[in-house]
Amino acid sequence: MDAEEQRGGLGSPLIPDPQEQYGLQSRNGLLNKDEIVEEVKKQLLLAGPLMSSNFLLCGMQVISVMYVGHLGELSLARASMATSFASVTGLSLIMGMCSALDTFCGQSYGAKQYRMLGIHMQRAMLVLLLVSIPLAIIWFNAGKILEFLGQDPEISSAAGDYARLMIPCIFAYVILQCHARFLQTQNNVVPMIASTGTATPVHLLICWFLVYNTSLGNRGAAVANSITYWINALLLFLYVRISASCKSTWTGFSKEAFHGFPNFLRLSIPSAVMLSLEIWSFEMLVLVSGFLPNAKLETSVLSISLNTCAMAYMIPLAFSGAASTRVSNQLGAGQPRLARLVACVSLCLVVIEGIAVASVMILGRKVWGYCYSSEKQVVNYVGEMLIFVAVSHFVDGPQSVLSGVIRGSGQQKIGAYVNLGAYYLLGIPTGVLFAFGLHVGGKGLWIGIVVALFVQALCLAIIVICTDWDTEVKKASDRVHNSQRG
Template structure:
């Protein structure tokens, strides 16, 4: 939902309506805080939901405990994600990168202390996210208020933020759907894998594949953020031709980075599983899945970059409709067919991803 700020703040900055960026950021915090209520309810009842869906009781219990301990992370994450969008749409990216780097380094120590030293296991891992979000938020908040770079765009808290909440939500909802319809389809595949023979192996391997995808996704995600900022700034300034040129450039960059990373993944396929597990069965399974996952990633790089163009234009509804058709009318039915009728089992994740995105 916060990606609505990419459109609103980006275009306002391009149009030199600088004071609106601070107003939009506060308005987003209010809307996103309300959206956290149903999320917290779902996380509270995760165990019951997974058992109702026929998942393994041990997996459901562990996932439910992890989800409940994630709830505190919502408190700092709402203002954090709004601060990040607020700064990125002004092309203030180095402080965001530095803050993330400091947070990532400290996160390792926090995870070790809570997971191993305190003996909290996965609960500690969930709580560590809240601690790290607070660290990142503190750094960015101090930068926003003390740095001269934000003097024009941050004028302090304003009652104007309480106005037009509905209009903001009307843009935020399709923004969320454009992203979530894709990611929820992957989570649905994990749930489906829990219904396959040997569910612990299948869910483990699929989770590793999706974590790999999330790691590799950070590169096209950067392109997505850059192009949404550039397009929204240029459109706000009344320069559509410059926005078109930026779109052509980002597609070329997506093709280049997709080729490099896909080839690298294929070359390392026999070793990649050892990053996550020392079980030979898991490592061998992942090695078989990596080549098709690499093809999926190549297409997803282009898909993500074009999604950034739509965000910059404020046309998130188009992206949401495309993802609905691609993933739920094509991808998920194909996943069920391959996994349960043709017995591809976990291999379905990569075939489904490639087919849907393509």
């Protein structure tokens, strides 16, 4: 929807009547070529910057692990374990809870209730900063927790020291994610590239200096993470308060942010569960691979495969963010047919992306392993695994976009149930059966992930197909009005 349309006349209703709007649009046919082309342009303009920002943000952790890896295997193990622990017990939960802003801010923006975006962001920051306190306590005791879970005592102790130094990251990540969602839902994503594009090169220098030129050693990477996360967060914080583009959506701190916590939690908790269940299942792969015959080879190759999968996932993740933003905007604006059109366009784009990336993975599978190892056995096994990784990436794209549509429409609760069933009732048991029962090894574990992704995508597709978009518009209207009343 163009800016002129969004600013419609003062006499226009907050939410147009869905039935009347739908009837007018249907006269021109269900699909309009100009609308499709315009929607493709808008989604690509959103997804492109989001993709760049995702890669840059992911690059910070990769840089840290790469620097630490040159200090030796033990240092690498410490940093990798601490980073994985941080992702599972903190960052994924914050990201998940923060994704509730996709619904609240996106629909408020579509409904032209611009001031409410700032209120929603403040409320999210208050809740998530409080949640960060127990998470910080968990990170402070990471060493003891890892040792209790049966990890090597020496590695656990060092990983605990690393995790303690990363505690400031939690609070910076809250501010970063809240501001990123705030900007994303109003289709203003270029600042996110500017902030991450500034922070990542700075991280490269700070991490190098602290790891190699101070007594901190591998712990220097953790300190560097904290510093650059805060730089990234503060850049967005300042932008929102200075930029003229946020003048109508950020009107200063308000007491209204202290109201409506239950409404926020009703969406943020299922959002966190929905995301965390998926992330945790991938982390479990590495843990389970340690029990396979030739565990060293299996774990190494699986780690490489997960790293490759995570990097490639930054692309569909961007399309997911674009779909979430566009769906929530259209529902807030009372446009049920256009919300459905957004979902269709997003799926088409991500399927094309999936075919392209999967093809590259399959064609380059015999050489990709050399980026991580010079051992022929590892390289050959990585080549075999990349076929499964390519299939999983192709399926992962549609499920990612459909998850974005679910977030944009506020159906996170049913999405959480889908992820629970897909990964923990079907995917992981199937992977264990293939890996241990049928002796397929690490490839069997990945088959379980493919099954989970396929079931997840299928279930989400059924939910989206069966969605009554007129009803979702009414729910969006109620959500916007309830937010105004606090």
